[in-house]
Amino acid sequence: MLKPRLDIFGTTIGLVLLVSLSLNFFSGGYNQFETEKFHKAIQQCEGRFTKPYRLDPTQRNFNPRVKVHGLKAGVPKLIKNALLLDGDGTLSKQKMDIYIKNGIISNVHEAESIESAYFQQSFNIVEVIDAQGHIVSPGLVEMHSHAGICSQPELKGVNDMFELMSPVTPFTRVIDAFNIGDPAIQLIAKGGVTTSLVLPSANLISGEGYAFKMFVPPSSSAEDMLVQYHQEHLPNQGQRQRWMKMACGENPKKRYISRPEAPKSRMGLGYLFREYIHRAELLRDEQDEWCDNVARRHLPTNPFPYSVELEILVGLLRGQVQSNAHCYETFDIETLLRHAKEFGFQVDALHHALDAYKIPQILKNLPWNITVATFASLWGFKKEAFQASLFSPAILEKNDINVVLTTDHPALPGHTLNFQAQIAHNYGLSKEKAFSSITGQAAIGLGLDDRIGFLRKGYDADIVIWNKHPLEPGSTPLSVFIDGETIMSLNITKEFHEKKLGNRIKSNFTRNGESSDQFIITGIEKSFMKGIEKIDSDPYELLVADGHIKCFAKSCKNYTTNHYELISVENGALLPGLTALTESHGLVEMQSEQSTGDGDSRSIEGFEVLKAKDGLHLQSEHLKRAYNSGVLRIITPPFRSEGKKFITGVSTSFNSNAQDLSGILKQEVALHITLGDMGKEDMTPTISSQISTLRDLLYKNLFSENTFGEVARGVLPLAVHVNSKDVLLHLIKLKKELKLNVIVIGGLESHLVVDKLKAENIPVVLKGWACQRKFWDERRCLTGVGGEVSLLQNLTREGITVGLGYPEDLDVRLALDYCASAASFGGLSESEAVNLLSYNVDKIFNLKSENQSFIVLEGSPTNYDSNIAVIVENGVITRMYPELEPL
Numbered sequence: 001m002l003k004p005r006l007d008i009f010g011t012t013i014g015l016v017l018l019v020s021l022s023l024n025f026f027s028g029g030y031n032q033f034e035t036e037k038f039h040k041a042i043q044q045c046e047g048r049f050t051k052p053y054r055l056d057p058t059q060r061n062f063n064p065r066v067k068v069h070g071l072k073a074g075v076p077k078l079i080k081n082a083l084l085l086d087g088d089g090t091l092s093k094q095k096m097d098i099y100i101k102n103g104i105i106s107n108v109h110e111a112e113s114i115e116s117a118y119f120q121q122s123f124n125i126v127e128v129i130d131a132q133g134h135i136v137s138p139g140l141v142e143m144h145s146h147a148g149i150c151s152q153p154e155l156k157g158v159n160d161m162f163e164l165m166s167p168v169t170p171f172t173r174v175i176d177a178f179n180i181g182d183p184a185i186q187l188i189a190k191g192g193v194t195t196s197l198v199l200p201s202a203n204l205i206s207g208e209g210y211a212f213k214m215f216v217p218p219s220s221s222a223e224d225m226l227v228q229y230h231q232e233h234l235p236n237q238g239q240r241q242r243w244m245k246m247a248c249g250e251n252p253k254k255r256y257i258s259r260p261e262a263p264k265s266r267m268g269l270g271y272l273f274r275e276y277i278h279r280a281e282l283l284r285d286e287q288d289e290w291c292d293n294v295a296r297r298h299l300p301t302n303p304f305p306y307s308v309e310l311e312i313l314v315g316l317l318r319g320q321v322q323s324n325a326h327c328y329e330t331f332d333i334e335t336l337l338r339h340a341k342e343f344g345f346q347v348d349a350l351h352h353a354l355d356a357y358k359i360p361q362i363l364k365n366l367p368w369n370i371t372v373a374t375f376a377s378l379w380g381f382k383k384e385a386f387q388a389s390l391f392s393p394a395i396l397e398k399n400d401i402n403v404v405l406t407t408d409h410p411a412l413p414g415h416t417l418n419f420q421a422q423i424a425h426n427y428g429l430s431k432e433k434a435f436s437s438i439t440g441q442a443a444i445g446l447g448l449d450d451r452i453g454f455l456r457k458g459y460d461a462d463i464v465i466w467n468k469h470p471l472e473p474g475s476t477p478l479s480v481f482i483d484g485e486t487i488m489s490l491n492i493t494k495e496f497h498e499k500k501l502g503n504r505i506k507s508n509f510t511r512n513g514e515s516s517d518q519f520i521i522t523g524i525e526k527s528f529m530k531g532i533e534k535i536d537s538d539p540y541e542l543l544v545a546d547g548h549i550k551c552f553a554k555s556c557k558n559y560t561t562n563h564y565e566l567i568s569v570e571n572g573a574l575l576p577g578l579t580a581l582t583e584s585h586g587l588v589e590m591q592s593e594q595s596t597g598d599g600d601s602r603s604i605e606g607f608e609v610l611k612a613k614d615g616l617h618l619q620s621e622h623l624k625r626a627y628n629s630g631v632l633r634i635i636t637p638p639f640r641s642e643g644k645k646f647i648t649g650v651s652t653s654f655n656s657n658a659q660d661l662s663g664i665l666k667q668e669v670a671l672h673i674t675l676g677d678m679g680k681e682d683m684t685p686t687i688s689s690q691i692s693t694l695r696d697l698l699y700k701n702l703f704s705e706n707t708f709g710e711v712a713r714g715v716l717p718l719a720v721h722v723n724s725k726d727v728l729l730h731l732i733k734l735k736k737e738l739k740l741n742v743i744v745i746g747g748l749e750s751h752l753v754v755d756k757l758k759a760e761n762i763p764v765v766l767k768g769w770a771c772q773r774k775f776w777d778e779r780r781c782l783t784g785v786g787g788e789v790s791l792l793q794n795l796t797r798e799g800i801t802v803g804l805g806y807p808e809d810l811d812v813r814l815a816l817d818y819c820a821s822a823a824s825f826g827g828l829s830e831s832e833a834v835n836l837l838s839y840n841v842d843k844i845f846n847l848k849s850e851n852q853s854f855i856v857l858e859g860s861p862t863n864y865d866s867n868i869a870v871i872v873e874n875g876v877i878t879r880m881y882p883e884l885e886p887l
């Protein structure tokens with residue numbers, strides 16, 4: 001488990017030389033001054049060989065970090081009756097008692113055992129927490145975060161994650177920028193993440209990252225947040241773990257596009273990288289030469305060769321610093337490994353690495369254990385992310401490659417790290433590895449598995465009590481402890497009973513019956529289709545012929561005079577086809593590559609009304625995946641990058657399986673506009689100019705036969721992408737004035753105007769079930785963690801018509817995973833959850849729900865173990881057990 005590092009430099013010989021030298025030197029007859037200089041020189045020379053220190057948890061009874069929590073910290077506590085889910089993903093069979101003291105786990109014993117009773121006698125417990133059979137785990141470990149250097153809400157004043165002085169900035173350090181005032185730190189902790197490696201972003205050689213506990217101490221000191229805080233905390237030998245960040249591919253290539261001297265191609269990046277490592281090599285050799293002189297008792301006249309600029313790279317070459325490389329494509333990974341071989345350093349972790357699953361053999365052949373710190377859900381938005389697979393963590397696991405999952409907060413919300421593990425598990429990563437990938441394996445990846453990532457005797461007492469299994473939909477922490485101190489605690493009101501965890505991987509599908517139009521499906525227990533709802537679990541039969549549902553009953557034999565194909569499913573559930581509002585489905589394939597479709601409407605200035613129907617590009621990979629995930633219908637406004645465009649244009653609705661324009665279901669669905677910070681552009685740089693421009697456009701066209709006229713007369717809905725409460729107030733006022741048919745999209749602060757939305761009958765399409773208060777306009781959204789109700793729950797309870805949208809287009813293929821999470825975070829029934837993704841969206845956009853197109857699931861739409869068995873379109877079977885990633 002402990003990760004040995006390669007000793008590539010044969011350092012022991014040098015060390016022996018120095019030690020023997022210092023012994024015989026100090027016995028010689030030199031004066032005091034020279035002795036001091038020599039002493040310092042010897043220390044500097046020995047420093048070349050110190051390696052990151054490793055603790056021995058079995059010998060540990062004190063965590064120095066306990067001091068940062070205040071005077072009363074470290075008192076003995078007992079968490080009793082815990083189902084212990086450890087950092088290797090194993091779940092205890094019995095309930096356990098966990099003893100905490102001095103910031104570490106003092107002991108773990110089986111609950112109600114003699115050992116536990118005996119240990120308790122001498123423990124002087126101050127606080128007892130009864131976990132009542134709930135799952136208790138080590139705190140989650142995030143291996144790739146930007147918390148503290150990209151504070152939320154994002155403001156220019158505190159966005160420090162990009163250093164743009166040059167593509168090569170090995171000398172920059174996260175600790176110099178880390179803002180303890182970033183509120184995301186607390187939110188991340190409430191999501192159960194107790195340690196985050198915060199890395200600088202984007203540059204070819206980006207700088208030094210630091211690992212922080214997600215607890216802001218009373219001292220308000222960033223250094224007090226370091227896992228390995230303060231120099232005095234280090235044992236006599238060894239240095240702290242250090243993490244260097246680098247990046248390959250599109251990020252460093254594109255970021256300096258306007259700088260003539262910076263590289264624009266991977267060849268240029270390769271040169272610059274090698275040049276810098278070579279300079280570090282020369283400095284290292286200079287140091288070694290200097291130290292050889294010291295060893296020969298010739299104190300050089302020049303000082304120890306040192307460079308702030310190259311210092312960390314020399315550390316990398318000496319095996320004292322771990323390297324973490326953001327690299328996606330297989331050839332980028334190979335290039336980096338080529339450089340590593342040339343200069344003799346180790347690539348400890350590949351980050352993002354969405355294509356690593358394609359080259360397991362190359363990774364396995366390395367002489368060290370490489371970590372792939374990746375995402376489960378990301379795909380498709382740029383070229384280097386386009387080859388990704390939902391099955392990649394599972395493929396890496398099969399090849400014995402260490403998988404760690406990350407959020408890259410704020411790219412994904414840091415407090416939803418366990419969702420990444422859920423998705424990876426849903427698509428084949430074993431439940432043990434899935435949980436380990438955000439705890440123990442991540443700690444191993446950091447080289448901190450001697451103190452975090454596991455819930456064992458001697459480890460830091462970073463502990464989470466979960467409301468349910470962390471791999472189940474909607475799981476959130478009830479209590480979080482860091483260094484044994486309570487960071488968050490909700491009442492544990494009832495006994496927890498573990499459920500069997502399933503996933504969406506079924507090995508034995510039979511694929512037949514495609515294109516059938518006369519068929520009977522047996523074994524359907526539930527139906528969420530309007531008109532034929534059913535929730536008891538009696539198996540029913542569904543008979544479809546001539547494009548229509550002819551019978552849905554216990555037995556449909558009475559109708560079977562002709563030949564019908566018989567399909568039997570298990571735990572069948574009949575669902576309407578899902579409808580998704582997307583950003584770019586059917587318009588562009590990769591959002592960052594304008595050649596892959598219609599283009600970026602943001603590049604067009606002014607208030608011209610673009611229509612998505614005029615730019616459709618069908619049969620794309622995004623559409624295929626949507627369709628095979630049960631999302632049969634799409635609504636898309638003209639695409640604009642980063643969601644920024646005041647008059648966005650008119651959306652169109654079409655069948656995700658459409659081959660040509662006859663697949664358009666409704667040519668013009670709604671006029672989309674963007675109000676708020678995202679709508680600020682040259683001609684509407686303020687909210688007031690946005691509102692007055694909109695008012696003018698509508699009044700001026702009130703009687704015109706054009707889009708603004710239709711909107712002004714309430715014929716065409718006005719779909720407003722807006723989050724801010726204050727902007728919502730202006731919108732509602734305008735709606736009242738003009739009797740507009742308004743739809744709110746985003747609506748992250750809509751709970752703050754919920755009464756007015758209800759009074760005006762304004763529906764809301766939320767972008768997912770989570771939010772992270774990323775921007776100023778959404779800083780007050782309800783996250784649903786730490787005992788707070790979620791926005792979804794607030795709005796549905798208040799009787800607002802809510803449709804579920806997706807945070808990003810890549811999430812559309814996870815529609816069923818979103819359905820399950822939304823049900824849990826919204827406190828919704830199965831049918832309410834299904835409605836959020838189907839009928840409600842149809843109703844909000846005034847689309848006719850088609851009930852001859854539907855999907856049949858095996859399992860419940862609110863569980864992670866269901867699969868699509870059949871997709872039917874206009875009464876014809878088009879897919880059986882569809883491939884999520886059709887070739």
Ligand SMILES: *[C@@H]1O[C@H](CO)[C@@H](O)[C@H](O)[C@H]1NC(C)=O
Binds near residue numbers: 001
């Ligand atoms: C890699 O990990 C395996 C299993 O954890 C371990 O046995 C092996 O020694 C490690 N190899 C190296 C080079 O660290």
Ligand SMILES: *[C@@H]1O[C@H](CO)[C@@H](O)[C@H](O)[C@H]1NC(C)=O
Binds near residue numbers: 490491
């Ligand atoms: C937790 O339980 C205690 C005692 O039963 C009660 O006083 C307190 O209000 C509860 N807190 C919450 C947040 O429900």
Ligand SMILES: *[C@@H]1O[C@H](CO)[C@@H](O)[C@H](O)[C@H]1NC(C)=O
Binds near residue numbers: 507508
């Ligand atoms: C698949 O199903 C068939 C028939 O039910 C069975 O004979 C076979 O063993 C199954 N294969 C696997 C790999 O489960």
Ligand SMILES: *[C@@H]1O[C@H](CO)[C@@H](O)[C@H](O)[C@H]1NC(C)=O
Binds near residue numbers: 529530532
């Ligand atoms: C189908 O749609 C029609 C009209 O919207 C509705 O009356 C009917 O109940 C729906 N359900 C079925 C199963 O036909």
Ligand SMILES: *[C@@H]1O[C@H](CO)[C@@H](O)[C@H](O)[C@H]1NC(C)=O
Binds near residue numbers: 553555556558
């Ligand atoms: C099928 O026929 C039987 C006998 O005629 C009758 O009792 C039953 O109700 C019929 N079922 C349906 C679904 O019509």
Ligand SMILES: *[C@@H]1O[C@H](CO)[C@@H](O)[C@H](O)[C@H]1NC(C)=O
Binds near residue numbers: 754789798
């Ligand atoms: C929704 O949020 C608003 C604003 O915070 C609050 O007044 C209202 O009580 C909440 N409703 C529910 C059901 O949580």
